[in-house]
Amino acid sequence: MDQILNALKALGEPTRMRVMALCAQGDLTVSELVHILGQSQPRVSRHLKLLCEAGLLQRLREGSWVFHRLAAEPDHMPFVKKLVDLIPQDDEILLRDRERLQEVKRERAEKASQYFSRNAMRWAEIRALHVDDGEVEKALLKLVKPKGNEDFLDIGTGTGQILQVFGNHIHQGWGIDLSSDMLSIARANLEANGNHNCAVRQGDMYQVPFSAESFDLITIHQVLHYADEPVRAVAEAARVLRQGGKLAIVDFAPHEEETLRVDHQHRRLGFSEKELADICRECGLEIKEVQHLPGDPLTVTLWVAVKL
Known part of the structure; x- marks a missing residue:
């Protein structure tokens, strides 16, 4: 009471x-x-x-x-x-607040977009400064255990690296990203790697351009720390995931590296196990496995959740 x-x-x-x-x-x-x-x-x-x-x-x-x-x-x-x-959502003051909120969100999106455009060709190099991609990719494949018949989606695919990693272990794969510069690189990489069962298209993590329950397996790899609304991003992934399907999230554990926020437009400085568990539960998912890959100074955490 x-x-x-x-x-x-x-x-x-x-x-x-x-x-x-x-x-x-x-x-x-x-x-x-x-x-x-x-x-x-x-x-x-x-x-x-x-x-x-x-x-x-x-x-x-x-x-x-x-x-x-x-x-x-x-x-x-x-x-x-x-x-x-x-x-009351139609209150005049609240309507003006929402307009200013949209301005704030547009400014955030513009900064992130400018960053991605400037660094599209250097993206793999920048990520390598923070974490050993090869170690993460091996751990991710081992945790997810694809059977070869999955319809796969990589949200925020960037250069298409995760599509290349999973390409020979799935039926077909899609990658989405807002950056046209990134998608150009991803297409070239997939073609060079012979991943003809994979394709990319422009799309927003908050409005995934696929119908509900379209995929058996989804990855959000080193993307969630850029998200304004991580809950909404995970909820959208859950929407297009089939019942019993797996969502694999790869991101940093909580850290204090402010330079990633200042220089690289990271919105969040990592996620704790509890926070990701709460987010997934809210979105109708249950985390089944968690793995930490310690680094210096950053630790990468892998979460695998199942749609209930």
Whole structure:
């Protein structure tokens, strides 16, 4: 009873209601909320503190950044979502907030797009600075255990490297990526490698251009740390995954390498086992296997989840 009353009291203020409506659209930093709300940083921080104390929001600290999102604990999620559903989406102030939120998201996307275009030819070299790709690829194949008859999708395929790794172990494969520069390289690599059962097309991880339950196996390889909304990206992967199918996520464990955010447009500085487990559970997936590949300074983690 006390928990519900505290949550209702916290939400019973216009700015905090606006914050909840915004955080329902994805993870946001204090500075982004300050820009959208047009209020001072101390005032916004105070509202966020009250919402977190009431169990409506959770804080995720990554280096010098702190993200805020709707509470994702199983006991809180249904209640929090019901409260968010009560917020009038056609309110004039909330509509303006969403417009500013879209501006923030466009700016993020433009920065990421510019980065990918500048570094398309150097992409493999840049990734090699952070992790031994060959070791990761061998571990990924061993964990997933493809049988040779799967329809396969690689989300955020980049240069098409994962398609090449899986090409001889699947029935057919697709890769999607937003960057036309990356796709040009991927097509050339697949042709040179003789992966004629694989193809690529332009597509958004948030709007995968395939119908529901189209694939037996999906990979999201070193992509999720760029995602504005990792939950939404995983949910979209789950949508096109067949029941009993596998989703393999490869990304960094939590770290403090701020240079990856500043120089390479990483939105997130890694993911913990618990956070990925919570995300997958929310999307109708269950993590079956986890493997860590320690590095210096970065550790790569592999998660394999099954659609329930």
